[in-house]
Amino acid sequence: MRPADPRLVLLLIALAGVLAFVLPGHATTLLTEALILALFALSLDLLVGHARLTSFGHAGPWALGAYLAGAMMLSWGVPLPFAVLLAGLGTAALAIPIGWLCVRTGGVTFAMLSLAFAQLGYAVVVKWNAVTGGSDGLAGIPRAGLPDVLAGREGYHLLVAVFLAAAYLVAHGFITSPLGRIVAAVRENEQRAEALGHDPRRIRLTVFVLSYFLAGIAGALYAGFAGYVSPELFFWTVSGHVLVMVILGGAGTLIGPMLGALVFFYAEHELSALTESWGLFLGLLFILVVIFAPRGLMGLVRRTS
Amino acid sequence: MSLLECRGLTRAWGAFRAVDGVDLDLAEREICAVIGPNGAGKSTLFAMIAGNLRKSAGTVRFDGEEVSQLSAPALASRGVARSFQITAICPGLTALENVRLGVQARQPLRWRPFGGSAAMREGETRALHWLERLSLADRAQTPAGELAHGDQRLLEVAVALAQEPRLLILDEPTQGMSVEETRRTVDLLHGVMAEAATAVLLVEHDLDVVFALAPRIVVLHRGRKIADGPAAQVRADDAVQQAYLGGLD
Numbered sequence: 277m278r279p280a281d282p283r284l285v286l287l288l289i290a291l292a293g294v295l296a297f298v299l300p301g302h303a304t305t306l307l308t309e310a311l312i313l314a315l316f317a318l319s320l321d322l323l324v325g326h327a328r329l330t331s332f333g334h335a336g337p338w339a340l341g342a343y344l345a346g347a348m349m350l351s352w353g354v355p356l357p358f359a360v361l362l363a364g365l366g367t368a369a370l371a372i373p374i375g376w377l378c379v380r381t382g383g384v385t386f387a388m389l390s391l392a393f394a395q396l397g398y399a400v401v402v403k404w405n406a407v408t409g410g411s412d413g414l415a416g417i418p419r420a421g422l423p424d425v426l427a428g429r430e431g432y433h434l435l436v437a438v439f440l441a442a443a444y445l446v447a448h449g450f451i452t453s454p455l456g457r458i459v460a461a462v463r464e465n466e467q468r469a470e471a472l473g474h475d476p477r478r479i480r481l482t483v484f485v486l487s488y489f490l491a492g493i494a495g496a497l498y499a500g501f502a503g504y505v506s507p508e509l510f511f512w513t514v515s516g517h518v519l520v521m522v523i524l525g526g527a528g529t530l531i532g533p534m535l536g537a538l539v540f541f542y543a544e545h546e547l548s549a550l551t552e553s554w555g556l557f558l559g560l561l562f563i564l565v566v567i568f569a570p571r572g573l574m575g576l577v578r579r580t581s
Numbered sequence: 582m583s584l585l586e587c588r589g590l591t592r593a594w595g596a597f598r599a600v601d602g603v604d605l606d607l608a609e610r611e612i613c614a615v616i617g618p619n620g621a622g623k624s625t626l627f628a629m630i631a632g633n634l635r636k637s638a639g640t641v642r643f644d645g646e647e648v649s650q651l652s653a654p655a656l657a658s659r660g661v662a663r664s665f666q667i668t669a670i671c672p673g674l675t676a677l678e679n680v681r682l683g684v685q686a687r688q689p690l691r692w693r694p695f696g697g698s699a700a701m702r703e704g705e706t707r708a709l710h711w712l713e714r715l716s717l718a719d720r721a722q723t724p725a726g727e728l729a730h731g732d733q734r735l736l737e738v739a740v741a742l743a744q745e746p747r748l749l750i751l752d753e754p755t756q757g758m759s760v761e762e763t764r765r766t767v768d769l770l771h772g773v774m775a776e777a778a779t780a781v782l783l784v785e786h787d788l789d790v791v792f793a794l795a796p797r798i799v800v801l802h803r804g805r806k807i808a809d810g811p812a813a814q815v816r817a818d819d820a821v822q823q824a825y826l827g828g829l830d
Contacts, residue, residue, distance in 0.1 A: 454685055454701065455694040461682050464671030471631075471669065472686040472744065473657035482694065 280531045280574075282448050286441055288531075293437030296430040308433045310541040312497050315440045317521040317533035318447055319490035324519065325528030326451050327483045328463045329379065332387045333394030334491055334518050336374075337367045339509035340397060341492030343408060346417045346499040355421025360439065360496040367492025368485050375484035379477055391512060398510035413506030417499055436497055440534075443490050447530055450486060459483050520558075524565055526572025535573060582645060584609045584780050585630070585748060590639035592625050599625040601804035602639070607748070612774060612781040614795035614812075616788070618824065621801040623784045624666050627750050630782070631663050632656040644747065657686065662746035664737040666753050666784075672726025676717055676736055679725050680708035683743030711739040714773050731762040735769065742777050749779045755790055767793050792816070800824070 292311060296304045316338055323329045345363035348354040354362065378389040401408040408414070419427045426435055450456045462469040462476045469476050499505050508514075517540065525536020543561060547554035569576040585607040592600045600622040607613055615623050628634035630641055632653040640649045648656060662683075670679050684704040685691045712718045715735045720728060725736055734754055741749055754770060755763040767790050774781055774794070785791045791798060791812075798815040800808040802824040808815045815821055 449695045453695045454697040455692050461671050464673050465669050467669040470653040471663055473654045475654045
């Protein structure tokens with residue numbers, strides 16, 4: 277599918293950013309969280325939509341980024357923007373050996389391996405009490421080193437919007453670059469990609485590392501947002517939810533998964549206020565989308581326009 | 582010096598030798614067809630030369646360099662391009678993008694993770710040229726998977742040509758085509774093979790295609806090379822008559 281005009285996407289992100297000055301406080305807080313999830317879903321779209329590598333373990337880089345940034349700000353007072361970037365880089369560095377093992381093949385093997393590594397992360401943070409706070413996690417994480425304007429509710433919201441815009445530009449730049457086109461070729465026909473002189477495993481590794489980098493950034497922003505991190509960030513349900521966001525919005529479109537994240541987040545928020553069994557209704561919504569709009573909400577938009 | 586030198590190429594599965602001690606030399610720009618009955622080992626031989634399949638024994642030198650252990654991507658980067666018996670194209674990408682990826686394979690910044698739009702526009706121009714040469718230009722924007730079978734076969738040849746190879750390996754380019762399509766394909770191939778400065782190794786079942794395209798013919802039979810020489814001479818060879826040409830009656 278042709279990617280949406282990047283200028284339009286940036287405009288939408290900018291709008292979401294300035295909404296902080298219009299909306300009441302609690303609504304801004306909700307939107308901040310939704311934008312962080314949008315960045316998280318964007319990172320998974322590179323794998324699921326663009327490389328067709330279905331990850332069941334994207335909670336892994338998300339939680340890793342959150343823990344890394346949380347620890348840096350809590351223990352050493354690393355200023356938040358640096359902590360976020362370093363957490364993303366740290367996640368990307370770890371993605372090299374993990375990815376090397378995971379991307380030998382696509383399909384079910386990849387899905388299971390990615391899940392296994394996220395579960396491994398969960399086990400490590402629960403057991404490694406001294407550093408990770410065990411099952412309690414790390415609480416009282418400050419938004420370190422930010423001027424008051426940015427550390428406040430509206431300021432932090434803007435900061436998140438800026439990171440989301442930057443992440444989108446990186447992702448869009450990647451999939452339209454020469455290397456990004458080769459990722460598409462590997463997705464479409466591995467044998468052809470090899471005959472063109474590309475090693476499919478290495479090509480898949482590049483997109484895996486970039487996806488983990490952006491997911492790590494999303495997790496790091498979440499640590500600054502929530503002020504605490506806990507092993508639940510590693511839960512497989514987190515991986516499931518972000519996968520639903522991507523498919524709901526339309527895998528492979530970048531903007532679709534970001535919108536999917538907003539829809540999912542607000543639907544969950546509204547439904548959980550009404551009923552305990554919100555998951556049931558969200559599941560029904562998901563089933564309806566898959567049946568009537570197999571290319572997600574973006575597919576629906578494309579068809580009507 | 583030969584462009585390609587194969588010595589004693591062998592591929593065995595257990596006791597069965599699909600290819601058995603084949604020697605094959607190819608000069609720059611030489612066009613050579615490999616023929617033989619079904620199961621003679623033609624595709625297996627090509628897979629070993631192009632690095633798609635490990636060799637049980639034997640060596641391959643390409644452009645003076647020992648390349649026996651190299652993988653398919655490494656050989657592709659050295660200038661070996663190929664089409665497959667079962668068409669290998671990117672079905673979800675447009676015909677133009679398929680060929681452009683072939684052009685990109687020779688570009689120095691092919692693995693750049695950002696930018697590169699100028700190189701890609703230039704690549705599209707080159708790609709369009711090859712599409713025109715194979716009379717596919719009017720279907721440039723069609724997803725490759727939606728092209729007719731014959732056009733998909735031609736598209737794969739266009740992708741390989743776009744790589745500007747020094748050795749082009751074509752595995753049954755007219756496979757599955759009607760008589761009419763085959764004739765048209767032969768004409769198109771004739772034109773592009775003259776234009777591209779490349780040596781060609783060609784597997785083909787259709788003997789009319791072989792005699793039309795290749796001045797030199799190698800005959801494989803049960804994994805062994807039983808004849809190698811100018812087309813007219815091979816055609817008259819007794820052993821070939823028995824093994825292959827006679828077998829068609």
